Amino acid sequence: MDKATLQQLAVFGGAPAFPEPLHVGRPNLGDRERFLARVGDILDRRWFTNNGKYVQEFERRLAERLGVPHCIAVCNATIALELAIRGLGMTGEVIVPSFTFVATAHSLQWQGITPVFCDVDPSTHNLDSDRVEELITPRTTGIIGVHVWGRACSIERLTEIAEARGLKLIFDAAHAFACTHRGTMIGGFGDAEVFSFHATKFINSFEGGAITTHDEGLAARIRLMKNFGFSGYDNVIYVGTNGKMPEVCAAMGLSSLERLEELIAVNRRNYLAYRRGLREVPGLTLLAYDPAERSNYQYVVVEVDDERAGLNRDQLVRVLHAENVLARRYFYPGCHSMEPYRSYFPHARLLLPETERLCLRVMTLPTGTAVSEEDVDLVCGILRTCAANGEAIRARLPSSPP
Numbered sequence: 001m002d003k004a005t006l007q008q009l010a011v012f013g014g015a016p017a018f019p020e021p022l023h024v025g026r027p028n029l030g031d032r033e034r035f036l037a038r039v040g041d042i043l044d045r046r047w048f049t050n051n052g053k054y055v056q057e058f059e060r061r062l063a064e065r066l067g068v069p070h071c072i073a074v075c076n077a078t079i080a081l082e083l084a085i086r087g088l089g090m091t092g093e094v095i096v097p098s099f100t101f102v103a104t105a106h107s108l109q110w111q112g113i114t115p116v117f118c119d120v121d122p123s124t125h126n127l128d129s130d131r132v133e134e135l136i137t138p139r140t141t142g143i144i145g146v147h148v149w150g151r152a153c154s155i156e157r158l159t160e161i162a163e164a165r166g167l168k169l170i171f172d173a174a175h176a177f178a179c180t181h182r183g184t185m186i187g188g189f190g191d192a193e194v195f196s197f198h199a200t201k202f203i204n205s206f207e208g209g210a211i212t213t214h215d216e217g218l219a220a221r222i223r224l225m226k227n228f229g230f231s232g233y234d235n236v237i238y239v240g241t242n243g244k245m246p247e248v249c250a251a252m253g254l255s256s257l258e259r260l261e262e263l264i265a266v267n268r269r270n271y272l273a274y275r276r277g278l279r280e281v282p283g284l285t286l287l288a289y290d291p292a293e294r295s296n297y298q299y300v301v302v303e304v305d306d307e308r309a310g311l312n313r314d315q316l317v318r319v320l321h322a323e324n325v326l327a328r329r330y331f332y333p334g335c336h337s338m339e340p341y342r343s344y345f346p347h348a349r350l351l352l353p354e355t356e357r358l359c360l361r362v363m364t365l366p367t368g369t370a371v372s373e374e375d376v377d378l379v380c381g382i383l384r385t386c387a388a389n390g391e392a393i394r395a396r397l398p399s400s401p402p
């Protein structure tokens with residue numbers, strides 16, 4: 001149902017626009033038949049985990065697509081980050097953005113390494129490389145850049161800084177599978193890059209992640225570490241953990257990968273529909289993807305300028321949720337405002353003005369194969385009604401947060 005008037009908005013008593021929730025991270029399905037055939041094969045062969053044939057095939061196909069010599073599939077991207085950090089010998093302090101999913105910071109803190117939060121460039125949402133230099137101390141051993149929303153960090157500048165200062169450099173590419181930087185696939189930059197194949201990612205293996213690198217020694221260490229440090233039967237030669245990807249996850253990952261182009265096309269179609277629907281809506285800016293690069297269009301990100309829109313981001317999210325449109329406030333409130341970081345660094349926000357501002361302005365909207373172009377049109381209609389009636393909606397909204 002179109003939502004042209006205030007009375008029709010669900011937040012004021014109208015029927016929700018969608019009978020079922022429209023999610024940001026509804027999983028895409030790969031080829032169901034091929035997935036089920038692989039599961040049948042896994043059951044028949046009774047080989048469920050520990051570097052099985054589907055994990056090996058998944059690694060090979062990922063490495064081919066990304067153009068990297070080494071790819072290690074693991075159980076999720078958080079463990080992948082931990083393994084890369086440990087494999088590279090990072091200690092002491094590591095510089096990271098706060099405008100990221102909390103896993104980036106936790107993967108350091110979990111190993112007793114201090115995440116030093118750095119502000120972001122408001123135009124890219126990625127690490128501000130000038131600020132990075134200012135945060136380097138004698139205890140700094142590395143930098144983790146995050147390709148937020150799949151748009152590459154300032155890779156060249158960060159590489160330059162890392163080389164000049166003898167620091168290790170990892171890119172958290174959880175959002176950036178199948179995206180390019182200056183025409184080259186993300187995956188081979190820095191000392192290592194890390195991908196996520198979590199259910200909510202456009203290519204998923206239920207849970208899953210991977211580390212890619214050009215460094216043969218690092219790849220060998222990570223392979224040992226993800227398997228308790230075992231080098232053959234009964235022979236442990238390294239401290240390790242259990243980071244293995246199960247076969248059923250690799251089967252899902254492969255079936256998902258086989259539909260990659262189709263999934264990107266759906267995301268792109270939805271992205272373009274949002275772009276048409278939100279064009280010229282005052283105060284709402286849809287994040288742009290560089291047409292010269294390949295993108296996965298996995299995130300539809302809107303920045304809300306409350307003065308121009310008449311409503312702030314949280315008020316818009318509240319209106320959308322009432323309509324069953326489960327927009328998300330990634331990455332509110334920023335890692336530095338979550339525990340334990342909030343207690344450890346109570347004044348961090350003073351150094352993170354752009355992060356603080358973004359955390360209050362950004363929302364992500366539903367996309368993926370569970371969302372049709374008509375759904376997108378309806379969501380845009382709601383947002384247009386909001387922007388056209390900002391003052392009136394604000395006056396009538398209850399004051400508690402969403």
Ligand code: T4K
Nearest residue numbers: 023024025026027076077078101103174196198199200326
């Ligand atoms: N680095 C970065 C930059 C990341 O963004 C992430 C993860 C990581 C590292 C770590 O990667 P992993 O260790 O997870 O591989 C979600 C995802 O769980 C998380 O993977 C992702 N980033 C983050 C941005 O989003 P939540 O806490 O928002 O998830 P949740 O459960 O609220 O789900 C999001 C939406 O998706 C909901 O509306 C429900 C829907 N959904 C979710 C699942 C799991 C479904 O419809 N079906 C499902 O099966 O973190």
